Amino acid sequence: MSSPVSSAGAEGAGVPVLDLSDVVKDYASEAGAFRALHGVSFRVRQGEFLSIMGPSGSGKSTLMNIIGCLDTATEGTYRFDGTDITAFDEKALAKLRNDAIGFVFQQFNLLPRLSARANVALPLVYSGHALKERNARADELLALVGLTGKEMSRPAQLSGGQQQRVAVARALANRPRLLLADEPTGALDTKTGAEILAMFRSLNAEQGVTAVLVTHDPGVAAATNRVVRIQDGRITYDGPPTKQALAGAGHDYQAA
Numbered sequence: 001m002s003s004p005v006s007s008a009g010a011e012g013a014g015v016p017v018l019d020l021s022d023v024v025k026d027y028a029s030e031a032g033a034f035r036a037l038h039g040v041s042f043r044v045r046q047g048e049f050l051s052i053m054g055p056s057g058s059g060k061s062t063l064m065n066i067i068g069c070l071d072t073a074t075e076g077t078y079r080f081d082g083t084d085i086t087a088f089d090e091k092a093l094a095k096l097r098n099d100a101i102g103f104v105f106q107q108f109n110l111l112p113r114l115s116a117r118a119n120v121a122l123p124l125v126y127s128g129h130a131l132k133e134r135n136a137r138a139d140e141l142l143a144l145v146g147l148t149g150k151e152m153s154r155p156a157q158l159s160g161g162q163q164q165r166v167a168v169a170r171a172l173a174n175r176p177r178l179l180l181a182d183e184p185t186g187a188l189d190t191k192t193g194a195e196i197l198a199m200f201r202s203l204n205a206e207q208g209v210t211a212v213l214v215t216h217d218p219g220v221a222a223a224t225n226r227v228v229r230i231q232d233g234r235i236t237y238d239g240p241p242t243k244q245a246l247a248g249a250g251h252d253y254q255a256a
């Protein structure tokens, strides 16, 4: 089948897909502003597969929300595919999200009344594709995630792992430049989680999908090629998934 992602040259070539520089995030609260990110900088190149790890409350979802253009930074700059999007307004961010970013959530977030096919095809409605094309593309994606034969099943008729496969297919519908997943295996049993993880690996290795996932699970992070650890809103490690890096929960490792 055709690639689920848009391509812009070989892995690592050209400008980074993501380039965050000194990103600060403050949340307003009654006690004053709470700084959830203290100047985070990192880049992700096309074809990378990386995990973000860190204790609860360390800022992982905050960072993912900024990366995914669901929220904006208080300070710092964010370049996406070489374009400075720091000052994009909500409308421009919404367009970028729909065109360029695929999201996978812990709880799948499928629409219960729609078939697997219709769930996968939904982002294509917003991007203006005709019905026949949407359905063909949805079936192609369902085949890619191993769900041929389940096109007409509703989420409740599918297992957790199958629902997450539908969610991944939906995330790939618009051939995103970037696939983001916040705890994609968090709601699944170990075996099913491993299957979903293997699917991410093969999408990365075979289709060149650039993927960033958040996980608490060292076993999940070990399957990625790069680990970014964050603690109290700061990056404390950025490098390969070594045993030491994976076991580092609660410890402070120097950035590589």
Ligand SMILES: Nc1ncnc2c1ncn2[C@@H]1O[C@H](COP(=O)(O)OP(=O)(O)OP(=O)(O)O)[C@@H](O)[C@H]1O
Pocket (backbone or CB within 6 Å): 027, 028, 029, 034, 036, 054, 055, 056, 057, 058, 059, 060, 061, 062, 063
């Ligand atoms: N909307 C908000 N308003 C105020 N504070 C917030 C808000 N969202 C998050 N925070 C705070 O920012 C910090 C980082 O939260 P975040 O959700 O990014 O953590 P996390 O690393 O994703 O944690 P978990 O592993 O539990 O999902 C926490 O101290 C949290 O209480």
Ligand SMILES: [Mg+2]
Pocket (backbone or CB within 6 Å): 060, 061, 062
């Ligand atoms: Mg979180």
